[in-house]
Amino acid sequence: MLSKTTVLSSVLLALSVNHCLAQDNDASYEEIAAVDLSFRNAGLNPSPIPSEWMDIQAVLKVSFGDVDVANIGDTLTVAQVQTAPTYTLSETEEADEKDTFDSDRLFTVAFLDAGVYGRDNSNQVTRHFLQNNFTVDDDVLRPSSNVAPITSYGAPFPTNGDGPHRYMQLVFQQYQNFTPPSSPSTGSPIQTMSITDYYRASNGGLGKVVAANYILIEQGQATASVSSIQPVNTQSIDSLASSLSVQATATGLSTTRTSSTSSPTSTRNSSGAMASLSFPSSTLSALVTVAGAALLGGMLL
Numbered sequence: 001m002l003s004k005t006t007v008l009s010s011v012l013l014a015l016s017v018n019h020c021l022a023q024d025n026d027a028s029y030e031e032i033a034a035v036d037l038s039f040r041n042a043g044l045n046p047s048p049i050p051s052e053w054m055d056i057q058a059v060l061k062v063s064f065g066d067v068d069v070a071n072i073g074d075t076l077t078v079a080q081v082q083t084a085p086t087y088t089l090s091e092t093e094e095a096d097e098k099d100t101f102d103s104d105r106l107f108t109v110a111f112l113d114a115g116v117y118g119r120d121n122s123n124q125v126t127r128h129f130l131q132n133n134f135t136v137d138d139d140v141l142r143p144s145s146n147v148a149p150i151t152s153y154g155a156p157f158p159t160n161g162d163g164p165h166r167y168m169q170l171v172f173q174q175y176q177n178f179t180p181p182s183s184p185s186t187g188s189p190i191q192t193m194s195i196t197d198y199y200r201a202s203n204g205g206l207g208k209v210v211a212a213n214y215i216l217i218e219q220g221q222a223t224a225s226v227s228s229i230q231p232v233n234t235q236s237i238d239s240l241a242s243s244l245s246v247q248a249t250a251t252g253l254s255t256t257r258t259s260s261t262s263s264p265t266s267t268r269n270s271s272g273a274m275a276s277l278s279f280p281s282s283t284l285s286a287l288v289t290v291a292g293a294a295l296l297g298g299m300l301l
């Protein structure tokens with residue numbers, strides 16, 4: 001059996017190792033906060049995407065063939081988006097611990113035109129792609145070979161002179177109880193829809209939007225005036241990032257104390273062995289408990 005001192009020093013080592021890994025591979029809370037705030041600034045949250053759907057846990061990298069979208073909110077041309085996009089994820093360390101993107105998880109991926117910023121689009125979006133049952137393999141979102149798209153990718157072609165349209169790419173968690181809503185049916189063309197109606201029709205089968213991006217595409221010169229989307233302020237990013245990191249610590253603690261009910265399709269249970277560990281309750285030891293749980297969990301598996 002390990003002595004408490006051995007466990008503690010291993011935990012401290014694990015903490016510093018995790019810290020290095022986080023810098024190299026994982027999405028930072030600043031990056032996550034920037035996605036969340038970009039959706040608000042672009043008028044995509046709270047409508048057509050309700051705030052309570054948003055739980056970004058990974059940065060979504062979007063590529064159209066060899067055209068990579070560098071930053072959320074970038075402007076692309078119609079010519080650049082002719083190839084159906086591929087999606088790569090860079091998840092947070094917390095998402096990794098929660099198994100959010102494990103290979104047994106399913107996702108619904110949508111590519112939707114929310115129209116021009118600042119105009120009343122009555123919650124309607126235009127569906128350019130919708131497909132259920134994606135999985136994540138090696139950080140890449142992959143469609144299931146036996147689930148056909150509801151709408152196959154159809155490249156954006158906004159009306160000439162309309163102004164820049166906001167094209168969202170959304171990755172929804174899809175639970176095991178998900179049955180595809182009867183409408184729109186498989187093989188439907190590009191058409192307007194209410195994403196809220198679709199979500200409701202899934203009867204709880206869809207969860208949070210765990211990764212998202214949006215791009216702008218315009219053809220010609222806008223004939224009417226268009227409000228411009230304000231860039232996200234770095235102070236807001238920092239303050240949201242720090243509250244996300246505090247939340248993550250709190251969530252980490254609660255999952256070591258109680259069973260993990262937040263994971264809809266979890267086939268693992270790492271909470272069992274952790275209950276016997278007890279440390280004094282201060283923030284530092286809270287961190288140590290989380291890391292210790294992760295470390296012991298790793299050794300037990």
Ligand SMILES: *[C@@H]1O[C@H](CO)[C@@H](O)[C@H](O)[C@H]1NC(C)=O
Pocket residue numbers: 106132133144146147174175176177178179
């Ligand atoms: C798609 O996923 C649902 C669960 O979300 C599952 O019930 C269904 O069998 C899957 N379809 C296929 C063809 O794998």
Ligand SMILES: *[C@@H]1O[C@H](CO)[C@@H](O)[C@H](O)[C@H]1NC(C)=O
Pocket residue numbers: 259260261269270271272
């Ligand atoms: C996880 O394990 C604990 C302890 O064995 C148990 O009480 C709990 O119900 C389990 N949770 C799940 C989701 O299986």
